[in-house]
Amino acid sequence: MSTINETRPAEALRDGDPDVEQERADTKPLGGIAGWLDDRTGGAKPASHFLKKVFPDHWSFMLGEIAMYSMIICLLTGVFLTFWYVPSMTQVVYNGSYVPLQGVTVSDAYSSTLNISFDIRGGLLIRQIHHWGALIFVVSVFVHMTRVFFTGAFRKPREINWVLGTLLSMLACIEGFAGYSLPDDLLSGTGIRAMNGFVQSIPIVGSYVSYFIFGGAFPGEAIIPRLYSVHVLLLPAVLVGVFTAHILFVVIHKHTQFPGPGRTNNNVVGFPLMPVYMAKAGGFFFIVFGIIALVSAVVSINPIWGYGPYDPSPITAGSQPDWYMGFADGALRLLPGFLEFDTFGFTWSMNIFPGSILLLPIMWTVIGVYPFVESWVTGDKREHHLLDRPRNAPTRAGIGVAGITAYTVLLFASGNDLMAIKLHLSINDLTQLFRLLFFIGPPIAFWLTKRICLSLQRADRQKVLHGRETGTIWRYPDGRFEEIHAPLSPFERWALVQHESPEPLRISAEADENGVASPLARKERVRAKLSHFYFNDRVAPPTPSELEAAHHHGDEVDEGHLLTGEHEAIDPATTGDSSSTPRETIKADRKRST
Amino acid sequence: MSDIQITPPESGAEIERHEEHAVDRFDNPGLPPHIHRAADDDPEAGKRAEKQVATLFGLSMLATLVFLVAYFAIPDESTFYLPGVGLSKTQNVVLGLSMGFALLFIGIGAVHWAKTLMSDEEIVEERHPQRSDDRSRAAAVTTVLDGGANAQLGRRPLILYSLTGALGLFALPFVLQIVGSLGPVNAPEELKETIWDPADNDGKPIRLMRDPEMTPIKLSDVTNGSVFHVMPETLQKYIDAGHGVLEAKAKAAVILIRLEPDLIRVQKEKDWGVDGVVAYSKICTHVGCAVGLYEQTTHHLLCPCHQSTFDLPDDCNVIFGPAKRPLPQLKITVDDAGYLVAPQGFLEPVGPSFWERSR
Numbered sequence: 001m002s003t004i005n006e007t008r009p010a011e012a013l014r015d016g017d018p019d020v021e022q023e024r025a026d027t028k029p030l031g032g033i034a035g036w037l038d039d040r041t042g043g044a045k046p047a048s049h050f051l052k053k054v055f056p057d058h059w060s061f062m063l064g065e066i067a068m069y070s071m072i073i074c075l076l077t078g079v080f081l082t083f084w085y086v087p088s089m090t091q092v093v094y095n096g097s098y099v100p101l102q103g104v105t106v107s108d109a110y111s112s113t114l115n116i117s118f119d120i121r122g123g124l125l126i127r128q129i130h131h132w133g134a135l136i137f138v139v140s141v142f143v144h145m146t147r148v149f150f151t152g153a154f155r156k157p158r159e160i161n162w163v164l165g166t167l168l169s170m171l172a173c174i175e176g177f178a179g180y181s182l183p184d185d186l187l188s189g190t191g192i193r194a195m196n197g198f199v200q201s202i203p204i205v206g207s208y209v210s211y212f213i214f215g216g217a218f219p220g221e222a223i224i225p226r227l228y229s230v231h232v233l234l235l236p237a238v239l240v241g242v243f244t245a246h247i248l249f250v251v252i253h254k255h256t257q258f259p260g261p262g263r264t265n266n267n268v269v270g271f272p273l274m275p276v277y278m279a280k281a282g283g284f285f286f287i288v289f290g291i292i293a294l295v296s297a298v299v300s301i302n303p304i305w306g307y308g309p310y311d312p313s314p315i316t317a318g319s320q321p322d323w324y325m326g327f328a329d330g331a332l333r334l335l336p337g338f339l340e341f342d343t344f345g346f347t348w349s350m351n352i353f354p355g356s357i358l359l360l361p362i363m364w365t366v367i368g369v370y371p372f373v374e375s376w377v378t379g380d381k382r383e384h385h386l387l388d389r390p391r392n393a394p395t396r397a398g399i400g401v402a403g404i405t406a407y408t409v410l411l412f413a414s415g416n417d418l419m420a421i422k423l424h425l426s427i428n429d430l431t432q433l434f435r436l437l438f439f440i441g442p443p444i445a446f447w448l449t450k451r452i453c454l455s456l457q458r459a460d461r462q463k464v465l466h467g468r469e470t471g472t473i474w475r476y477p478d479g480r481f482e483e484i485h486a487p488l489s490p491f492e493r494w495a496l497v498q499h500e501s502p503e504p505l506r507i508s509a510e511a512d513e514n515g516v517a518s519p520l521a522r523k524e525r526v527r528a529k530l531s532h533f534y535f536n537d538r539v540a541p542p543t544p545s546e547l548e549a550a551h552h553h554g555d556e557v558d559e560g561h562l563l564t565g566e567h568e569a570i571d572p573a574t575t576g577d578s579s580s581t582p583r584e585t586i587k588a589d590r591k592r593s594t
Numbered sequence: 595m596s597d598i599q600i601t602p603p604e605s606g607a608e609i610e611r612h613e614e615h616a617v618d619r620f621d622n623p624g625l626p627p628h629i630h631r632a633a634d635d636d637p638e639a640g641k642r643a644e645k646q647v648a649t650l651f652g653l654s655m656l657a658t659l660v661f662l663v664a665y666f667a668i669p670d671e672s673t674f675y676l677p678g679v680g681l682s683k684t685q686n687v688v689l690g691l692s693m694g695f696a697l698l699f700i701g702i703g704a705v706h707w708a709k710t711l712m713s714d715e716e717i718v719e720e721r722h723p724q725r726s727d728d729r730s731r732a733a734a735v736t737t738v739l740d741g742g743a744n745a746q747l748g749r750r751p752l753i754l755y756s757l758t759g760a761l762g763l764f765a766l767p768f769v770l771q772i773v774g775s776l777g778p779v780n781a782p783e784e785l786k787e788t789i790w791d792p793a794d795n796d797g798k799p800i801r802l803m804r805d806p807e808m809t810p811i812k813l814s815d816v817t818n819g820s821v822f823h824v825m826p827e828t829l830q831k832y833i834d835a836g837h838g839v840l841e842a843k844a845k846a847a848v849i850l851i852r853l854e855p856d857l858i859r860v861q862k863e864k865d866w867g868v869d870g871v872v873a874y875s876k877i878c879t880h881v882g883c884a885v886g887l888y889e890q891t892t893h894h895l896l897c898p899c900h901q902s903t904f905d906l907p908d909d910c911n912v913i914f915g916p917a918k919r920p921l922p923q924l925k926i927t928v929d930d931a932g933y934l935v936a937p938q939g940f941l942e943p944v945g946p947s948f949w950e951r952s953r
């Protein structure tokens with residue numbers, strides 16, 4: 001391995017960023033179709049600008065791509081399904097090639113889905129790709145979302161895109177539910193029946209809304225055609241529209257990047273769209289599609305012929321929705337029945353309404369407003385293009401994990417019957433346990449996560465100050481053993497020392513000259529408290545002088561290239577106590593980036 | 595103004611501190627030196643990479659070929675045993691695998707190409723602040739103000755108000771059109787009715803029929819511990835007419851069980867049954883799934899959806915789960931021919947709660 005170019009400081013690179021393209025001798029005039037197009041659109045300039053766009057590389061940036069590709073896969077396969085699927089609840093006698101159901105009266109929707117599965121060649125494969133694609137779509141949207149959250153990628157100027165993403169994830173769940181209901185089989189019909197119960201639980205207007213949705217009494221003949229137009233027209237149009245805006249914002253803002261040598265808040269370091277990113281991202285589409293096709297080839301999903309057509313009276317043991325609706329189902333299982341009550345002869349179904357109708361909007365509102373809350377608390381109005389390593393934002397990480405914990409408890413609660421059977425536990429005990437966990441789980445998760453983040457930060461400090469462990473043990477003449485620590489190179493070190501570690505805001509005065517508490521004070525006190533909550537526990541990043549001090553502290557071996565690892569306790573001044581920590585660094589950054 | 599203000603600690607002397615302490619931060623070392631890959635320097639390695647990429651693309655073509663052949667060659671009904679998965683549809687597996695590999699090899703080939711042969715030297719692009727500069731912002735404000743002045747909005751409030759009114763109202767017809775036609779508005783009354791009402795049967799008691807055979811049930815058919823899924827005889831009208839069947843079933847489903855009469859702890863339950871044979875609505879009072887799991891030993895009825903558990907000997911009161919109300923009981927007797935009948939309908943609405951339920 002040889003190395004070419006010298007170390008290139010980021011500043012110098014920026015100087016070289018050319019404003020005008022130099023003409024190159026080896027270029028060719030734009031001709032052919034591209035020339036024809038440019039004559040009529042003037043597209044050559046924006047196109048070449050776009051093709052040179054730089055995208056930073058990191059595995060976690062592929063999560064959003066997976067979401068995008070699986071959505072495209074659903075769109076493609078969905079169109080295929082519409083050619084044969086019949087969105088109608090008209091009852092017909094099934095006479096296709098699936099023998100066990102021949103002669104049974106079923107709906108058109110169910111019968112046409114059977115036909116796609118058994119009589120259209122390759123139809124079952126497309127159905128399974130559509131369903132697997134949908135599941136992977138929703139999973140990847142959620143995982144993508146957690147990536148954005150924990151790295152702080154939602155900070156200014158990307159708040160709008162966070163809100164759009166929140167919207168997309170909610171629409172994805174609803175789109176999935178609508179699609180899941182279309183085959184009109186026993187399982188999905190039971191899901192619609194439960195949905196009807198949810199709607200009826202809405203105070204005051206519930207019964208009317210139910211009749212409006214179903215066009216009369218449940219199940220009626222309207223719900224499948226209506227869900228169909230929602231599933232193939234309304235929501236896909238909105239999804240594609242919001243998604244396009246989402247991607248447009250990524251282009252406008254340019255992608256965030258993880259901190260690293262040469263990466264600053266003012267640049268993007270990565271690979272150009274043409275050709276590297278195109279090949280990688282384009283190739284990745286085929287990889288995602290290929291894997292979904294392989295899974296669909298061997299793992300059957302939603303075998304509706306086994307469930308039978310929908311009928312309100314038979315029972316379906318262990319009925320469960322697709323996983324992304326599981327948390328709402330879990331919430332319904334945990335809400336105790338005594339929450340339903342009557343006043344003046346009217347019924348408040350508080351054992352149903354909060355867990356079904358309210359839960360989704362509340363959950364997504366909380367997620368959607370988070371960036372605004374955080375920026376209010378921190379008072380940070382700067383643009384952020386460098387991502388946080390999650391450990392460097394311990395409180396945010398804690399909040400995120402607490403949220404995920406609450407979600408997971410609900411999700412697991414939706415499987416309490418299966419768990420009770422598998423683990424031979426009483427379902428009553430399990431339900432009580434989940435109720436308890438829903439309340440105590442998130443705080444514990446918060447505390448644990450925050451502690452872990454702070455320890456990781458301390459470990460980073462150690463590593464910077466005392467070098468990385470080499471695994472080489474030295475034995476001294478006096479019998480002492482010591483592991484040799486190798487100092488980090490400036491390139492290795494940079495990612496561990498570049499972050500800021502803000503201190504809590506403090507209120508400088510709470511009353512005016514006359515000693516009257518200011519009306520503003522309360523709001524600001526809340527803010528100061530929250531800021532305290534966010535930033536009181538902190539580990540400051542090491543500074544050059546600390547490194548210097550650490551050097552002199554330890555016995556230097558091999559002309560300072562290898563330090564003996566003498567582990568001293570971290571100076572409390574640099575970890576907790578805010579009065580003596582250097583705060584200036586933050587201001588220095590602020591100056592630099594505004 | 596009050597003199598409250600939030601300040602970061604030590605807010606004074608920012609500049610000096612900045613100057614003084616900026617030195618005590620590490621400096622960004624700049625991009626690390628670029629490390630050459632094998633194919634960058636070694637023509638042999640480059641050639642090898644080229645061959646690998648071409649092979650991957652070739653394999654994709656091969657897989658597509660397999661798909662094309664399999665599409666015609668494999669009969670629809672053939673199945674085989676796939677280890678670890680079970681009995682599988684041959685066509686689905688072969689078409690899926692060949693399609694999957696055709697796609698996958700294109701993808702892997704492209705990524706391999708990018709990783710081995712395309713430049714892996716990182717490029718730096720500048721960012722610029724998102725906001726427009728002050729002059730453009732001021733110009734935008736001017737444009738809008740000038741436009742507003744030109745339209746004389748400020749000077750002619752009548753236009754402003756009437757336009758606001760018209761724009762505010764014009765959407766109403768569309769909303770009304772949709773909402774007005776979505777569904778009937780007799781929900782609260784209809785939700786309380788079932789076809790167990792003798793009025794549906796010219797005032798005569800309604801026979802209990804087996805679901806789905808629609809044959810009447812003799813008291814003697816109901817042996818101890820047996821469970822019948824029951825529909826009213828009035829359902830036949832809907833079946834013959836060919837519509838409204840599922841709507842009727844959705845509220846009328848009933849479960850019929852014989853208990854030891856001494857087990858029954860509630861007098862009304864005994865009175866409304868016959869020799870320990872009792873009938874209850876099968877529609878869960880939570881959100882309406884069919885409650886059909888009967889535990890013989892505990893005499894509990896269990897809903898499969900969210901595990902609400904109803905205690906049959908105790909008038910189907912809820913002993914566990916998110917449902918609040920007991921399942922409504924259907925009063926039954928025996929008619930002259932010895933068949934079970936329901937002389938009166940349900941006295942309360944069946945199924946999930948709704949706002950007007952208790953009215």
Ligand code: HEM
Binds near residue numbers: 075085127180302
């Ligand atoms: C946007 C374009 C889409 C179209 C045109 C479309 C079309 C269809 C059609 C016609 C069906 C019924 C046929 C069948 O069940 O086999 C269906 C089912 C379904 N769709 Fe979609 N869909 C689209 C997108 C999506 C998306 C984005 C999701 C998920 C987030 C999704 C999830 C489902 C599910 C879960 C089913 C049930 C499939 C099954 O029964 O196995 N669809 N879709």
Ligand code: FES
Binds near residue numbers: 879882897
């Ligand atoms: S529907 Fe029966 S418990 Fe929820």
